[in-house]
Amino acid sequence: MDTTVIHLGGLVVAALRQAGYAESTIGQYEKTIRALDRFVDGRGGAYTSALGVVFASLTTSPRTGRFSAIRRFNYTRLVTLFDALVDTGDVPLSVRKRGGGGRRPFSDTFISLNAEWEAEMIERELADATREAYGRTARGYLVFLEEHGIVRLEDADAGTITGFLESLLDRWAKSSLFWVVSNFRPFLTFTGRRDLVDALGLVGIRRSHPVLSVMADEDVQRVVTACASRTVVSSRDAAITLLALMTGLRSCDIIDLRLGDIDWRSQTISLIQQKTRNPVTLPLPGLLLARLADYVLNERPDTGDDHVFLRQLAPHTPLADHATIHRITTVVFTAAGVTDPRAGSRLLRHTAASRLLAAATALPTISAVLGHARIESTSIYLTVDEGRLAGCVLPVPAGARS
Template sequence: MDTTVAGVGSVVVAELRAAGYMESTVGQYRKSIRALRCFAEGRGGSYTPSLGAAFAALTISPRTGRFSAQRSFDYRRLVGVFDAYVRTGRVDLSCRKRGGGGARPASGEFTALATAWDTDTDDRGLAPATRDAYGRVARAYLVFLESRGIRCLGDADGASVLRFLESLSGRWATSSLFWVVSNFRPFLKFTGRNDLVDAAGLAVVRRSHTILPVLPDEVERLVVHACATPAISARDAAITLLAMTTGLRACDIINLRLADIDWRARTASLVQQKTHNPLTVPLTDLLVGRLADYVLDERSDSSDDHVFLRRVAPYTRLSDHASIHRVITTVFGKAGVTDVKAGTRLLRHNAASRLLRAAVPLPTISAVLGHASLESTDLYLSVDEDRLLDCVLDVPDGTRS
């Protein structure tokens, strides 16, 4: 096997073209390969994982002198492909999650602790998104400790937890810090350090209960009309209509498989990723029609049996909820709706609120949305103005204000 950067690079480029990648993407890979070749000069010329790690760490743009997100992404992507090739002899073009899971600790104890935590969350069968969130914040804390010269958890104190959370305030919205603490606390309990758990409880972080609005009838009409026209691709129309009419979570839309669709009964049956509960939802005529258009005419020929696939190589399922959000935002924009921050969360709340206004009982709404508890559905009572007005008591005559 030719393990020189040039040799591996030529194999990678050939595989990219064979897999149907766009020339613009191939060009980005070739640009990174040229940079790697220059970096490897004077270092033997052969590619090794350690060489790749050093190359991927070159995240500062020589032009601006600042961190370059595009440079970091391109270099890390190339190194991942090169590493897989020298390890297995095969070019692995499978998609990787954005961000790469964040920074990772370097010290032996912290690396072992992070690995043990990942193993524990995996053994407990937690959802992939939950494991990723738990692991990301745990590693961020360990990296934070290392930046303060701490290499042993025994040397960390409760103040380090508060300083860590304070360091995130510049990058996280105040409303989002609640979820950081929620994802952080299980790791602290895993370490057995009750003092660190108590310190996390001292952080003044409150959960935000935002009441999302219901889409006006005119907005729904515009979106549905656009989804019925050729202006919207069949895939994007089906995804948007599925989210709008069923209230499915983004993760469940991504994981939907061809075998889950009952075309005769016009239903989709699945096991929800978040609750692990089975769910069957009805499909409207327009949704079934656009879904059929996509499967028969648009969908790429792929061994991946997920319903919704990427439009460009590799033709695999959509990567994460950001992909679904991007699709829905694009559809709303083409429908002429630009003043609504669209996404599955909004459409999920909208579907629930519409059902509630149609006098559908809460237990039924809870079942349709796949809530594990009826309490989760109670939030939608806050947007049912008509029923809330029914609860208002008349003020007796003569009562002073």
């Protein structure tokens, strides 16, 4: 196989064009290919994986003399395609998720334990997002043990639990450690180490219950008005934002929504919610239905993938994660003139719940709509119902007013 950069680069560019990539994106690839060609030209003229590693490590911009994130991204992206092309003869254009799931243990015992935990989560049919959260925390603990010379769980004591949690405080706020504890406990229970589970409980980290943030009525109206205009917001972005605002769907459920989940005649969507595995059927209000239909008929890429929402640029794969939904809703908020930086599905979900409460909807109904496994989970939304909260206030005693 011809392994010159020019030949390999031509195959990559041809694959990109066939997949429908934008010319601006292809131009960035071609720029990087030229840089790689200059680099390889003085080192034998043929591309190798070893040269690719060195090239990808050239992350310092010659113009500024500083680290360049864009250079690292472009160089690494091209080297990944070149390596795959040399090894398999194909150009893989699937979108890689960010993050990689965090650091992984290296000892045989912990690699085996992690694999058993992964298999257990699959057997329990946990949602993908739940498995990712549980798995990342478990791997983080195992890596922490290895860093302290422990490669068998039998040698871990209660002190390793507090030590692991304390090691997270450089990147986690203490008030947020509840989520780590929540994700950590199932793994410790799985290992059968009751002493470690008890140690986790003795740490005393409790969940805080702040008053939830919701959108002001005027901001809701701005977003709805922007979503109603075909010239202001794309149909895809409008449909996604309205789904979160009008139905309270979680990001993971919006991402996983399939064409077969939509009943156009009855104007509803029916799905199994990823987090709770509960089935739910939700009505599609007129505006939401119109923007969704416009996206499917006129804007959605022509592909065999049955996910409703796809990337607008090639490769036309399903949306990646919660961060993607946040970026989309941020674009809509900006177009609508709303400056709230928390323009994510969580804010929209809270707002949907608050509007249901304002309409005197019963808590069991709201719980069903939001897909809560327990009705107690819905009670937190009472914190945004100012009318009902005011009814709980005791009158000031007469003596205190004088």
